[in-house]
Amino acid sequence: MPDQYYPPLRIWVISGTVFIVLFLVVHVLALRYNHALVQKKQKQEATYLLKHVVEHFKKNESKTKVMVLGSSIVGQGIACEEEFDDTTFRNIVMGKVYVPAYYKIVESWIDAKVFDSILKYPPAVVLIEIDQLAYKIKEDTSFFDRAQESIFFIKNLKITTGYSWANYKMPAYCGRSINETIPDSMLAPTISWEARTFEDLCVIHPELKRLREAGIRIILIQIPRPAEIEVLLHDEKKDKQLQALLTAYKLHYQIDYWSYPNKLPYAYFYDQGHLNKKGRTTYSKWLYTKLQKEIR
Amino acid sequence: MHTEELLHKSLTGELKKKVFLDLVGKQHTYGDFFSDVAKMRNLFLSKGLKEGDKIFLSIEGDYDIALLFLTCVLSGFTAVSLDPHINGNRAKAIFEQAEAKACVLEDHLFEKWGIDKSSLFALSKKETQKKGALFKKLLKSSSSEPADESSYPAVLGILENTLTDYHPPSPDSIAYILFTSGTTSDPKGVMITQRNLWAHITTLKNVYGMDDTTRILNNLSFYHADGMMEGPVLTAFCQGTLVRLVKKFEISLIADILASIYKHRISHLIAPPSMLALINKFSEGYEDSFQTPDFKFIISLSAHLEEHLWQNFEQTFKTKIVNVYGLTETVSGSLFSGTSDELRKIGTVGKPVDCEVKVLDESGNALPANQEGELLIKGDHVFKGYYKNQEATDKVLKDGWLYSGDLAVQDEQGHVKITGRKKNIIIVGGFNVHPEEVSEVINTHPLVLESVCVGVKDTVFGEKLIACVVASDPAKLTKNVLRAFLTEQLEINKMPADILFYKEFPKGLAGKVQLKELEKTFGKDQAPDQVQQDLQQEIFRLASSSFKVDANGLTMSDNSQTVNGWDSMAHLHLVTQLEERFNTRFGAAEIMVMNNFKSIEDILKKHLSNA
Amino acid sequence: MELQVFVLLFCIPLVALSWALPESWQRYLGILITTLFLGLYAPESLLILTLTTLFSYYVLKYSTHIAAAMIVVCVVIFSVFVFFKLGLGKTIWIERLLPLGISYYSFRQIHYAMEAYKRKLPAHDLKDYFAYLFFLPTLLIGPIHRFPEFMKDGRRRRWDNSLFSEGLERILYGFVKVIVLGNYLISARGGALMDMLEANGYLWLSTYVDVVRYIANSYIQFAGFSDIAIGLALTMGYRVMENFDSPFRATDISDFWQRWHISLSTWCREYVYFPFYSVTRNYYIGIFFSMLILALWHDITWQYLAWASVHVIGINTWHIYHRSALRVALHRFIIAPVFWGRFITFHFVVLSFVLISGKNGEEIWRTFKILFGFHV
Structure with missing residues (x-):
């Protein structure tokens, strides 16, 4: 038992208290400002991607334009047409507008005037990720999510204070294509879902109506999750609610629903929600084929 | 004041x-x-x-x-x-x-x-x-x-x-x-x-x-x-x-005692050598007990501290023992070995502090260094006398000098080594016992003709008391009968460790019991130090070849953690060598516990005594 | 990580109460809080732990033949351990692959049985044994601390400002190691460095960085969690054995195993190597079996077996070399042998870890090819 020097206990008490107070302060600030910050970011990213999509569409006036709206699942799950080696799908041009799913994505689309742009350069088809319309993520109140909030706030402090967007890393146009596979020991999803009703998301209804009036075909797409996770996320009640929702959309805006027919194992995924390169290719091939049939 | x-x-x-x-x-x-x-x-x-x-x-x-x-x-x-x-x-x-x-x-x-x-x-x-005290307190009833x-x-x-x-x-x-x-x-x-x-x-x-x-x-x-x-x-x-x-x-409380050194922030442990011997023997896993910021040293008093135990204990526990010599007649101590380098010399009782000592021969002449004689002490702490016993007082107190009754040698530096005893007293685990006192009690038993009590060396208690008895009716007086009788009459410390029966005692011309002759009949225990030392040296010799270290650098307190080169393979090398050298074979459980020299020695001793 | 934070949260009342309540309540307090924790997060583990604890305690206590009792306890505990390691537990409980902490408490029970056989256990009763196995700070992540030391610390514990402070410091270091060094610096930044190197065409360097990153991360994470466990134990007045002693400073492979995951490697030495040696008198067999158990403790796969074999060969080679004339001869010429010892040991370890970091044989083979320059 060596006679070593250790800080006196009051130092621990003081620094511990300071730490907790700081954490609480940051946390309160995070709760106050994160929401606005995320919307700001989502708007920025959506605007940025939209600009690219529009340019891309302009360059390929002759091809059939398809636009897809969604979250990072879309970013990672759907390939750009250039990624296919063969020329089968060269008559389609894909424009992706995806934003990270921190908060209400649909609101960000409206905020970023995504639908206005769509109408300005109307594509033939607009694909919308079903998850954004059908579900909302239950607010998680676990310690870790709260800590995440605070960390998010600190990380984005520069942006929050309006100091600088200069170093902000905008997303890649085609989204990330990742080679890795999820280890199968990572079970149990951490997200929990709540089903939405048709009336729930009324902000999007006028927009859908506008698209419809402009003669744009709207299709809701389901991007697969690992089969084991799907089982955990869905139940009979939710499926029933989903069915009712889809019927309502069909009735009001003639919107179709495409769901991927096969079940995919873990090997096709990078994590619990995102497809990896292998999965992206498999799914995109199916999607493009179906689109081609639709266009004809 | x-x-x-x-x-x-x-x-x-x-x-x-x-x-x-x-x-x-x-x-x-x-x-x-x-x-x-x-x-x-x-x-x-x-x-x-x-x-x-x-x-x-x-x-x-x-x-x-x-x-x-x-x-x-x-x-x-x-x-x-x-x-x-x-x-x-x-x-x-x-x-x-x-x-x-x-x-x-x-x-x-x-x-x-x-x-x-x-x-x-x-x-x-x-x-x-005691019971109901709480209840009373609660009711606040005044004592009835x-x-x-x-x-x-x-x-x-x-x-x-x-x-x-x-x-x-x-x-x-x-x-x-x-x-x-x-x-x-x-x-x-x-x-x-x-x-x-x-x-x-x-x-x-x-x-x-x-x-x-x-x-x-x-x-x-x-x-x-x-x-x-x-x-x-x-x-x-x-x-x-x-x-x-x-x-x-x-013995079962040794762990608690050692643990308390840290727990209670003890600075000085005061203990007789018999307790130190037991601690030394039954303390496995507690060798770090004295390595606390508060602990200063152990004070050994009341009896002779064997040099072997002293060294072994200090090595094992990495601490210091202060050996104190004193008598009831000098309040408690007089000479101290160990608190400072000047006072310390292992095997001695050190030097007098705040008092004077001298060593006298039989005829009362002061002896030069390195010669054995009786130790005398003079100082403010030397007692006034024995209560209502002028005769006894005069025997031990002359001109302010206390005749200790212990034989001692003083070296050139002034360190005093106790070499023997002049007075007839036996110190059992720190307690002074007059053999006559015990004999006196034994003699009160109706079946005892005569008895003599003798002190014999003991590894744990320093000395132990042996009672030699001549019974009038040997068939009726057994050890147990006598023990039961003595238990009522004597304090626990004064109980003889063993009782031996004789038909008659060897006696001299004057009718006095010849103690030397009597002692021969049961053989005084040998000092075990030498045998122990040889076995240790042999273990060190083999260990030094197995671990590739200097044998002189090894001590009994070393273990696989403290010796460089004592890894698992070298360990087995040593085990095999020991087996060859002592022509024995260790069991699996034994090999597993042989990760320090102390346990190696213990196990070897067990094997050698069985052989 | 998350679970370790929950351990920490449960430890706050545990530590506070352990100083507030009288000495005689300590054992029950520890058992109670751990029971609550396990009941909440891993009831299956609570059940297994309770049953095996009662089993090992009573069999060892009431058997007349201690060697037989020891063997029965070791075999049963080890079988339970292997049963879950093989994934057979999945047939009973789906949620978790392994009951929480089973790797640690199984080995603690075997340690207890072996010490009982050696007759080296201090006097104790059932609640002491329960408190030892239900010791929350080390329950989930080790170290595999030892029963006699636990009893000793229980007797010794006292309030001590500097010890408490030392404990808090260790916890802080632990979190810094795990979060800052491990998660951020090595995983995130190191990963970025690796990607950058690969993107720029430095394939060899990027692979090298990757394998070093793997072992550095394994070390820093595990050492960090051990620090947290040791720190928590310190705040309760217990000194738990260290688990790492700067393993990358090891000058030879035998030295490495005395510095890496010490509580497990000493466990293997004491309870696998020595028993096997004492029975067979062949230290190669002893080393073989201890490395085998060491490998199986991590995972029952061919990769860990291969990894263990490599270490067995390494250790034996080193021992032969160490006692040979070659060493003496070589040492005359080598400048800075300590440096070279460290260099070789480190790279031996790094390369051996490729065997367990790769996902399959193909990937491992590819990594080796790149590292040794055969990859085209």
């Missing part, structure tokens, strides 16, 4: 809240303890006792005896304390001889010793009803029993704790009388004056470097000079804390 200051500080000042005694987990503050001291003082004063009056003490309970002893010492009464477990006849004789003005005894002792309560102020100690002035500790409840006109006792008054071992006809009550006591306590405080941060662990009996003086008295003087862990020392 210090006693006055101590009392005032404890009753009203800075010491009030400080823990004075920690007795088996129960803590007593200076405030509580010394307010009880003041109460008892008031009681004795109110009964007309004056300075120099004797108070006879014989009670159980560490707190109670410490309280009453310190009351006497601080108030100027003379404490005569006697272990309540002592042989009744002897106790009675001592009690009568003491002529005390007051006594505090265990209730049952009055009857046992046949004491007439009317002849003096008598307090009898009765256990208060009438205040009883003759029963302790109930009497404490009705006394005032104010300290009225206190003045320190005069230096020449007798502080206490301790009866050392002796025969009934020749009891020796050692009289220590206030001057003797405080002079020596000051010496102890200085030589041990004690102050108010000191925490002493001393588990010796408070009826033993080393237990009381180097216990509560020294602690109070230093304004430190005394810790007592267990009511009685047992």
Whole structure:
């Protein structure tokens, strides 16, 4: 038992208290400002991607334009047409507008005037990720999510204070294509879902109506999750609610629903929600084929 | 003066809240303890006792005896304390001889010793009803029993704790009388004056470097000079804390004792060599016990500390032992080996502190260095004399010089080594036993014709007592019969370790028993040191070749953690070599525990003795 | 990580109460809080732990033949351990692959049984044994601390400002190691460095960085968690054995195993190597079996077996070399042998860890090819 020097206990008490107070302060600030910050970011990213999509569409006036709206699942799950080696799908041009799913994505689309742009350069088809319309993520109140909030706030402090967007890393146009596979020991999803009703998301209804009036075909797409996770996320009640929702959309805006027919194992995924390169290719091939049939 | 200051500080000042005694987990503050001291003082004063009056003490309970002893010492009464477990006849004789003005005894002792309560102020100690005490407190009912002035500790409840006109006792008054071992006809009550006591306590405080941060662990009996003086008295003087862990020392409690060094922040452990020997033997896994920031050193006293044990213990526990030599007649100590480099020399009792010594031959001439003779001590702490025994006093006290009765050699540097004993006394685990006293008790058995008690060397207790008996009817008198008889008559420390029966004793011309001849019949135990040393050297030799280290650098306390090169493969090399060398084969469990030299030695010894 | 934070949260009342409540309640307090924790997060583990604890305690206590009892306890505990390691537990409980902490408490029970056989256990009763196995700070992540030390610390514990402070410091260091050094610096930044190197065409360097990153991360994470466990134990007044002693400073492979995951490697030495040696008198067999158990403790796969074999060969080779004339001869010429010892040991360890970091044989083979320059 060596006679070593250790800080006196009051130092621990003081620094511990300071730490907790700081954490609480940051946390309160995070709760106050994160929401606005995320919307700001989502708007920025959506605007940025939209600009690219529009340019891309302009360059390929002759091809059939398809636009897809969604979250990072879309970013990672759907390939750009250039990624296919063969020329089968060269008559389609894909424009992706995806934003990270921190908060209400649909609101960000409206905020970023995504639908206005769509109408300005109307594509033939607009694909919308079903998850954004059908579900909302239950607010998680676990310690870790709260800590995440605070960390998010600190990380984005520069942006929050309006100091600088200069170093902000905008997303890649085609989204990330990742080679890795999820280890199968990572079970149990951490997200929990709540089903939405048709009336729930009324902000999007006028927009859908506008698209419809402009003669744009709207299709809701389901991007697969690992089969084991799907089982955990869905139940009979939710499926029933989903069915009712889809019927309502069909009735009001003639919107179709495409769901991927096969079940995919873990090997096709990078994590619990995102497809990896292998999965992206498999799914995109199916999607493009179906689109081609639709266009004809 | 210090006693006055101590009392005032404890009753009203800075010491009030400080823990004075920690007795088996129960803590007593200076405030509580010394307010009880003041109460008892008031009681004795109110009964007309004056300075120099004797108070006879014989009670159980560490707190109670410490309280009453310190009351006497601080108030100027003379404490005569006697272990309540002592042989009744002897106790009675001592009690009568003491002529005390007051006594505090265990209730049952009055009857046992046949004491007439009317002849003096008598307090009898009765256990208060413990059960229901809480209940009473809750109800706050006033005690229904009438205040009883003759029963302790109930009497404490009705006394005032104010300290009225206190003045320190005069230096020449007798502080206490301790009866050392002796025969009934020749009891020796050692009289220590206030001057003797405080002079020596000051010496102890200085030589041990004690102050108010000191925490002493001393588990010796408070009826033993080393237990009381180097216990509560020294602690109070230093304004430190005394810790007592267990009511009685047992092997199964060694772990607790060692753990308490850290737990209770002990700075000084006071222990007789027999306890150190047991700790050394049964302490596996606790070798780091003394490596605490607070611990200073171990104080070994009361008996001869074997050099082998001393070295082994210090190596194993990486700590320091201070060997103290002293007698009841010198309060407690006199010579000290170890507190400083100047004093320390292993195997000796060091040098005198605050006193003078000399070594005399048979005819009373001072001897030069390195020659054996009797050790004499002179100093302020040397006692005044034996109580009412001028003859015995004259024998040992001449011109202020105390004849210790121990044979010693002093080297050129002044270190004194105790080499033998002149007086007929046996020290069993720190307790002085007069063989005559035990023989005397044995002889009272109707079937015993005669008996002699002899001291024999013992590895744990230093010495042990062997009783040699000639029975009138050998068929009826067995060991067990005699043991049962002795248990009632003798304190536990004085019980013979073994009883041997003889048809007759070898006797000289004058009819005196020839002890030397008698000892031959059972053979004195050899000093085991040499055999042990050889085995160790052989283990080290083989280990040094297996571990590729210098054999001289190895010690018995080394283990696989401390020796460089003692990895698992080298370990097996050593095991195989040992098996070849000693022509034996170890079992799986044995090989697994042989990860230190100590256990290797133990296992080898077991194998060799079986072979 | 998350679970370790929950351990920490449960430890806050545990530590506070352990100082507030009297000494005689300590054992029950520890058992109670751990029972609550396990009941909440891993009831299956609570059940297994309770049953095996009762089993090992009573079998060892009431058997007349201690060697037989020891063997029975070791076999049963080890079988339970292997049963879950093989994933057979999945047939009973789906949620978790392994009952929480089973790797640690199984080995603690075997340690207890072996010490009982050696007759080296201090006097104790059932609640002491329960308290030892239900010791929350080390329950989930080790170290595999030892029963006699636990009993000793239980006797010794006292409030001590500097010890408490030391404990808090260790916890802080632990979190810094795990979060800052492990998660951020090595995983995130190191990963970025690796990607950058690969993108720029430095294939060899990027692979090298990757394998070093793997072992550095394994070390820093595990050492960090051990620090947290040791720190928590310190705040309760217990000194738990260290688990790492700067393993990358090891000058030879035998030295490495005395510095890496010490509580497990000493466990293997004491309870696998020595028993096997004492029975067979062949230290190669002893080393073989201890490395085998060491490998199986991590995972029952061919990769860990291969990893263990490599270490067996390494250790034996080193021992032969160490006692040979070659060493003496070589040492005359080598400058800075300590440096080279460290260099070789480190790279031996790094390369051996490729065997367990790769996902399959193909990937491992590819990594080796790149590292040794055969990759085209």
